[in-house]
Amino acid sequence: MFEQVFFIFVAVVTLGFALIVVTNKNLFHAALALMGTFLGVAIIYVTLGAGFLAMAQLLVYIGAISILIIFAIMMTRHMMSAEEAAFNSQAGLSLFTAVAFFVLVAYVFISYWPTTPADAMLATMTPVDPAILENSVVALGQSFVSPNAYVLPFEVASVMLLAALVGSIFIAKPRLKEDEA
Amino acid sequence: MIPMSWYLLFAAALFSIGLYGVMARRNTVAILMSVELLLNAVNINLVTFWRYLTPDRSVGMAWAVFVLAVAAAEAAVGLALIISVYRNRDSVVAEELDVLRN
Numbered sequence: 001m002f003e004q005v006f007f008i009f010v011a012v013v014t015l016g017f018a019l020i021v022v023t024n025k026n027l028f029h030a031a032l033a034l035m036g037t038f039l040g041v042a043i044i045y046v047t048l049g050a051g052f053l054a055m056a057q058l059l060v061y062i063g064a065i066s067i068l069i070i071f072a073i074m075m076t077r078h079m080m081s082a083e084e085a086a087f088n089s090q091a092g093l094s095l096f097t098a099v100a101f102f103v104l105v106a107y108v109f110i111s112y113w114p115t116t117p118a119d120a121m122l123a124t125m126t127p128v129d130p131a132i133l134e135n136s137v138v139a140l141g142q143s144f145v146s147p148n149a150y151v152l153p154f155e156v157a158s159v160m161l162l163a164a165l166v167g168s169i170f171i172a173k174p175r176l177k178e179d180e181a
Numbered sequence: 182m183i184p185m186s187w188y189l190l191f192a193a194a195l196f197s198i199g200l201y202g203v204m205a206r207r208n209t210v211a212i213l214m215s216v217e218l219l220l221n222a223v224n225i226n227l228v229t230f231w232r233y234l235t236p237d238r239s240v241g242m243a244w245a246v247f248v249l250a251v252a253a254a255e256a257a258v259g260l261a262l263i264i265s266v267y268r269n270r271d272s273v274v275a276e277e278l279d280v281l282r283n
């Protein structure tokens with residue numbers, strides 16, 4: 001019972017933060033709300049038993065990506081005056097599309113996995129050997145370097161991060177004028 | 182115990198909010214923030230399916246970590262593009278970036 005109340009509380013607060021992110025005219029406030037959303041998602045990971053991912057979420061999203069976004073907002077600051085419209089002309093249509101998408105996906109999910117715990121065993125967590133969950137991080141680490149699992153995507157990800165690093169420095173560096181070069 | 186569909190509904194709601202932000206916002210930084218919401222929603226789905234359906238295999242967790250890495254790269258490159266465009270065009274509004282139009 002407590003678990004469910006806690007989940008609903010976290011979910012509602014997180015969705016509230018997410019709504020602030022997409023509706024607030026002040027981009028800086030939106031970025032702070034984005035950090036709140038990331039924190040809520042990290043708590044959701046903890047309730048799912050994925051502590052490693054929750055810590056990675058804290059480090060990568062709240063520690064790095066949020067700060068990067070705040071940097072970008074600061075560097076483009078005077079462009080986001082409060083008088084300027086936050087939404088474009090297709091905002092109404094977008095709202096309709098988003099709500100329709102949610103209704104469709106929710107219908108599919110609910111028809112496959114019932115919402116109330118009493119409905120079926122399928123709806124709730126099947127009891128798992130606690131040892132499997134205890135060792136899930138070990139299994140994850142081993143699957144990253146195992147040739148039978150994800151060693152190739154792992155290496156590709158590292159090359160992609162390097163490419164993104166070099167690429168973003170190259171794109172964002174100021175162009176020197178001909179006479180300065 | 183929390184039913185599986187609660188997590189899925191939460192992720193779907195987060196995804197829809199992000200989708201609305203991507204389609205409706207004018208500021209490119211705001212669009213990028215909405216894309217981060219989308220990636221987070223996808224990650225919640227991956228971890229949920231891992232926990233409920235295949236807890237003995239690390240496939241869901243592994244792909245969630247890859248999504249995390251791609252999100253970091255996407256944020257870095259996207260923000261570099263925005264800074265570059267801002268420097269050249271003096272604007273971060275998506276509708277005003279129409280050099281390639283016509």
